[in-house]
Amino acid sequence: MKVFNEFHDGFVEGVLLDGTSALLFLSTWKEDRVVMKLDDVRSLKMNDLRHGNILFEVIVREGSEITHDDIEQLFGFSDDSKAAKKLTEAREEQLVVVELNPSYGASSLAIAKSFRTMPRRTWLNEIVTIEKSPGS
Secondary structure, eight states: OEEOGGGTTOEEEEEEEETTEEEEEEEOTTOOEEEEEEEEEEEEEEEOOOTTEEEEEEEEEEGGGOOHHHHHHHHOOOOHHHHHHHHHHHHHTTOEEEEEEEEESOEEEEEEEEEEEEEHHHHHHHHHHHHHSTTO
8 A cells, every 4th residue: 555645635626537547636735736547447436526625534455355345335346245346356457546535625545547646737747748749
């Protein structure tokens, strides 16, 4: 399990869903703006998104760290055998769970094939490059 301590008392500034990708716009308490990009998202839940969302913690669990509770919350299974099967699949595929826990406002839980974080400026430069490329 990886805990991103730099986001404690930081902010959830927004979310963008784009096909099977999700972009979480976060900032640290030092106001460093970051994009967390999740690819091949299998499920994502976000609750209580408000103006001024304050983060308590950002946690990432991979493979065998993914829990039965994660699967139940993400997929809404009431049948333990279905949840157990989905948990086994998630671990075999080496999926990642990204969890945003709030001090105030937005909470989120997502499961995806991969994630990466990047400075917001890097993400913006990638978008501008894509927009300027021929044939797009």
